[in-house]
Amino acid sequence: MTFLQRNPDIVWRHEKRREEQVLKEMDAGKDVEERGTVILLISGMMHQLNLLGGMIWNLCDGTRTEEQIVDCLLKEFDVERNVLAADVAEFIEDLLQREWLIYG
Amino acid sequence: MADTITELFSAPLTFNWTLSYKCNFTCSHCYSRDEVGEELPTEKIKQVVDVLADRQVPFINFGGGEPLIRDDLLEVTRYATDKGLNVSMNSNGWLLDHATAEQIQQAGFKSVGISIDSAVGKSHDDFRNMNGSFERATAALDALHQVGVKTTMSAVISRINFKDFHSLLDLARKHKVSQVFLHNFKCSGRGFKNREDLDLSPQEWKEFYVEALGTKKVTKDLLISFDDPVIASLPGYDENPMVKGSSCGKLSLHLRPNGDITPCGFIPLVVGNILTDNFEDLWYNSPVLNGMRNKEAKGKCQGCGAYQDCLGGCTARSFATTGDLSEPDPHCWK
Numbered sequence: 093m094t095f096l097q098r099n100p101d102i103v104w105r106h107e108k109r110r111e112e113q114v115l116k117e118m119d120a121g122k123d124v125e126e127r128g129t130v131i132l133l134i135s136g137m138m139h140q141l142n143l144l145g146g147m148i149w150n151l152c153d154g155t156r157t158e159e160q161i162v163d164c165l166l167k168e169f170d171v172e173r174n175v176l177a178a179d180v181a182e183f184i185e186d187l188l189q190r191e192w193l194i195y196g
Numbered sequence: 197m198a199d200t201i202t203e204l205f206s207a208p209l210t211f212n213w214t215l216s217y218k219c220n221f222t223c224s225h226c227y228s229r230d231e232v233g234e235e236l237p238t239e240k241i242k243q244v245v246d247v248l249a250d251r252q253v254p255f256i257n258f259g260g261g262e263p264l265i266r267d268d269l270l271e272v273t274r275y276a277t278d279k280g281l282n283v284s285m286n287s288n289g290w291l292l293d294h295a296t297a298e299q300i301q302q303a304g305f306k307s308v309g310i311s312i313d314s315a316v317g318k319s320h321d322d323f324r325n326m327n328g329s330f331e332r333a334t335a336a337l338d339a340l341h342q343v344g345v346k347t348t349m350s351a352v353i354s355r356i357n358f359k360d361f362h363s364l365l366d367l368a369r370k371h372k373v374s375q376v377f378l379h380n381f382k383c384s385g386r387g388f389k390n391r392e393d394l395d396l397s398p399q400e401w402k403e404f405y406v407e408a409l410g411t412k413k414v415t416k417d418l419l420i421s422f423d424d425p426v427i428a429s430l431p432g433y434d435e436n437p438m439v440k441g442s443s444c445g446k447l448s449l450h451l452r453p454n455g456d457i458t459p460c461g462f463i464p465l466v467v468g469n470i471l472t473d474n475f476e477d478l479w480y481n482s483p484v485l486n487g488m489r490n491k492e493a494k495g496k497c498q499g500c501g502a503y504q505d506c507l508g509g510c511t512a513r514s515f516a517t518t519g520d521l522s523e524p525d526p527h528c529w530k
């Protein structure tokens with residue numbers, strides 16, 4: 093199966109108010125690369141995912157392939173498909189290795 | 197974390213929830229035993245769970261009082277776990293036999309903590325004013341383990357156990373416990389009244405923490421946890437907590453039996469009520485919570501090199517002894 097799914101043991105929260113703030117900052121031309129919008133709690137440690145990472149994380153609900161995730165994100169970001177696809181692939185690869193994402 | 201708490205967090209991660217102040221014990225250090233208060237009926241408790249689920253609070257920890265005194269505890273837990281919350285509780289273990297352990301497992305509890313203050317049965321029983329309580333507490337740990345519920349053990353550090361906390365760790369190993377909490381002594385409720393007899397001196401606290409942190413570093417088979425922010429001032433302290441200073445009001449809040457919110461069970465300042473006030477408004481705008489999140493260095497904390505990490509230590513203890521959230525922690529050895 094190629095549907096991407098979050099590891100069900102990971103406790104996480106989508107910080108929507110923060111995301112709205114980060115989107116505003118992005119529209120104002122600020123660098124938001126380091127600004128977390130999703131928090132993950134793993135073995136007593138907190139990790140944050142930035143805007144793109146958080147959006148990918150939210151989309152990994154076991155109903156979409158990587159391709160479909162890129163399709164969804166293209167509606168949000170004004171970039172070339174291949175550029176976005178490369179970023180998404182890199183992020184997903186990293187999280188698969190950490191076992192934070194799995195194939196469902 | 198460079199960001200302030202509410203810039204990132206839209207709610208705490210944990211609600212420590214006192215469903216009832218009632219208890220079958222009368223422990224010498226208890227913060228809640230002398231309290232009385234109206235309790236919410238089951239339907240209202242479920243409404244509180246709805247609010248927590250809506251605010252995406254991931255963890256609830258039932259404490260007390262003794263949570264198992266409420267006969268709707270399992271029903272409420274099932275309701276909360278069905279909504280995706282991670283539920284745990286702290287119990288004295290007296291009411292927790294094998295049949296109850298099975299029900300706890302079925303209700304979806306993620307873990308259960310049993311309070312044990314000494315590895316010597318008689319000392320534990322004396323401290324808890326309850327003969328046979330040690331036996332029942334350890335039996336509760338075994339029963340939970342048998343049905344596959346993760347167990348933790350909690351000990352409040354005081355004069356009766358600070359010298360032999362190692363034996364508490366051995367006890368935990370014997371009963372297959374996965375994590376041991378060595379709690380700081382909070383000076384509220386009975387703990388405050390009995391603190392002359394129970395509390396350590398600042399120097400003794402320092403010695404205890406130096407040794408306990410050293411043990412934690414070399415212990416691989418058991419997770420050892422502390423909740424005392426003042427340890428951040430020890431040289432070589434290299435843990436990486438999610439927030440500096442006390443976590444209450446930042447990562448956690450406390451609910452009283454009537455739904456009143458306080459920063460923690462040891463700070464008697466009501467922030468508002470979870471059922472009658474708007475939670476978002478309280479979380480972002482409460483002067484008490486904002487006061488705890490933005491403490492000012494006072495007294496000897498001014499100019500202390502550890503302030504950035506310690507933030508004046510345990511806010512509950514400062515408040516209990518001075519009435520001021522920002523005064524230095526009375527346990528501080530500096």
Ligand code: SF4
Pocket residue numbers: 219220221222223225226227228229260261262288324
């Ligand atoms: S410490 Fe716990 S077990 Fe002891 S009296 Fe208080 S609530 Fe009951």
Ligand code: SF4
Pocket residue numbers: 426429496497498500501502503504506507508509524525528529530
């Ligand atoms: S003086 Fe204040 S900041 Fe420094 S270690 Fe003591 S409590 Fe912490």
